[in-house]
Amino acid sequence: MSLASLSDPTVDDPVVTREKLHDLARRNGFQVAPQHEAAYLLGLRSSYAIATQIDALPDYIDPRLRVVPTRNENDSATAASPRKYSRPDPADNPLNAWCHQCDVTAVVEPASTESPESSLLKGRSVVVKDTVAVGGLPQTLGTLPEFIGSSGTEYPVSPIDATVVRRLLLAGARLKGTTTCEHFSLSPMSFSSIWGPVHNPWQRGYNSGGSSSGSAALVGEQMRAAATKAVPMTLGAPLIAIGGDQAGSIRVPAAYCGIYGLKPTFGLVPYTGVAGLLPMIDHVGPLATSLDDIALCLTVLAGYDGLDPRMGPESPLREHVVAYHEELQRFTEAATAERASLTPRSRPLRVGLITESFSIPGTDSNNAACVRAAVHNHFGAMGAVVEDVSVPLHSLGAAIWTAAVRNQMASHAFGGRAPDVLAHDLPHITPDVRVHHKSQPFYDVVTAHNPSVVLATMVETLLGEELPYAAQNKARRHVLQLRAAYDAALANYDVLVSPTAPAVAPPLPDMTDRDMDGWSSAERLLRLAAGSINNTAPFNATGHPALSVPCGWAPSLDRQCMLPVGMQIVGKRFDDLGVLKAARVFELGGGGLGQRPLPPS
Template structure:
């Protein structure tokens, strides 16, 4: 989340003291700062320059979650579409990099620039396009938008888009009723306004998606991400990084204060490596393939799938200090920090494991239970692997039907 930097927290541009998501916090906040200024939000003059475009990394939701919290667009592309070369990864199986922007056209433009096989990244596959074969996403999206604005033939009966709302995604632990209703009503209203067909689809395995992600990657993530462990495939490493591994006490003291999630990752790998044989991880990988097949089967009947990006709006930033009180059972700062992140990736991490593209689209506002502030809500659009253009088109159709962040309610 956005309180893990040793330099201090990254505030949400829409409400100081609130999370901007993570881990691509700064990227999202700088793009959202431009959106908030354009919307006329006061008190932002002294915050320095904003940006039109940014790039984020995403292993469990780290592009889409900050995009949702900050009310902007964020795309986790199909696995292997954009090379990850030159970026510090967590684990090759789930590493994704993608664009953040204030509108879908800029997402498409940056995707055109970034996508394509670079000859270095082993995450790319025979399905990855060569640079000269990359779709001109921005041009094709513009052509699609122009086509939609043309008068429709009255005898056309086939729906322009088939949208499936994943039932289980609206029922995950910690799901805010207001967030769920905001996403559901926006999808129903704005997609159907442009002739799309929207219905619910049950994918029972989605409820297990975050658990499958955990079992498939957690027993190797710490040594890869923080220990500098070499992968089993030839890669272009980052020689300027010098991991502190094995971790020393100073390392743990700094992380306990600023980023206990890293300590949790190290602890998780230690426990899983001792308790879970490699055969169990291989079994988890087979479950990933089963989960991928479940989404693929749904995508044979629907063009895109929709979920809430996050279960809640942005939570407040935590108090980073321990304040001993009369109640010895009260959670300390480490537990408070970890609780804020718990469950936030339940709708996003499954698609890191399966490799499907996912785009967080701003779709409205909901009240935070902390102070009653109105904060952005994100809707995730998921498509077939390597049909990132189809996801972008769905986002454009949603927008043309009236789907957007909209003015901030009083």
């Protein structure tokens, strides 16, 4: 490797001094010999000058992320106009699920190069998690503005539309706003956002799950209102939402809220324009009240965008994307006709129940029994073969996920570190880890809301200092081993099934109580979330598609109410259609959320 240019050695540099040179050498474990000092000082000054020269250039935003021309639905004009938004009043946000509200649809201007890609979502209301960039709207990531690079009290406004936002709008969707997300998306529960806790739509005071907490709560509210024939508590709540998932952040909230939530195959849906945790585990996907809307949304979102390095040679080009909604409809018609004829013409679906998933730490027997009964009763009603299958490595799946990602996650999630391969990051999110994330104010604020964020910071430092890179490299080889273990099971079964979460939604913690049961507030919050992602995180590491399907009810752990139970269906990588078809078989066999029972006496 050579330097692009050399600085003038006769010009002194106030930043790269001789003292700086020797300090850098000391921190790297060696001393620079006096005769080599001039050479290394020249190299350092030249490198720093090149970096600052490029940093001084005007920023570049790829035109593929330019903001789609839109109009505000309450405007009389039909031409494109700046997007309007607002923070809802608490009275209009009873679940605390909305972050910012808007109401925009795409418009086609005569001189514009933009054109609708389809009308698949025409008139359909959609919301996106606050990690997803929406041009003209603030982005908060569930934290304070100073922790994401703002120099004042205002949150940064996005100059781009994420790829998924562009595709939604160009398919005719009516974008209604952004939804509350957990503090830096580092919680599977819904108590950690700077905006306050998000409530479960079925029972106030209980978790909606995280980190796509607001997205799940709003869609779940529509599900609850339809089931009870009530007016939704939150007017304008959508039937479709977009969430992010690095360890279960779509599927756990979907399970808690009694809705459908899909983590697509890794690399099927572009993540460009979405704040991530680590490229290896970043997924974005839909949550909805129906399986048909999941399939429809996947048709709109899937396919290569030319910008996301998470997408590889297996990722389909846009023109090769399966019309998931059409294929699911054709399958439904064929399966219904076959069932009516009483003459099976196709091989029965083979369903493998992952044995180890029913005994992970924290498993509630009522939750596990609900999933088992639902699988046997409703898949069985359609003639499916249902068998237990042991995948011993599943018991270590979440641990493998942890070891493979935790020594870099903090830098990527909130430290401003770019992926190690070329990617288009969020130009308006500019945290300076030197100033904000290694400070007492950061610790004080974040510990009060989400101690997992502070823990992630210290864990990254700990693992970096105490373990060699070889330890993480070995953990990632075990990810490949874990993928192979699931693939081996999927060679004998069409899909694998597990409980999505080990238990139903727990109550929200009292965030004002600083000491309870002998635990500090930080320990109490860490304990509440522990183990809840053990059935979901493994598939973020391996990349398999995983869908949470509502399958019944179980008593809350305090036995005060009945809450939804989610069943996770996992398929072969890039066979997301197979997962959708299996869920439809479950539905045709009578499976679903069902009527809410009375709470236990």
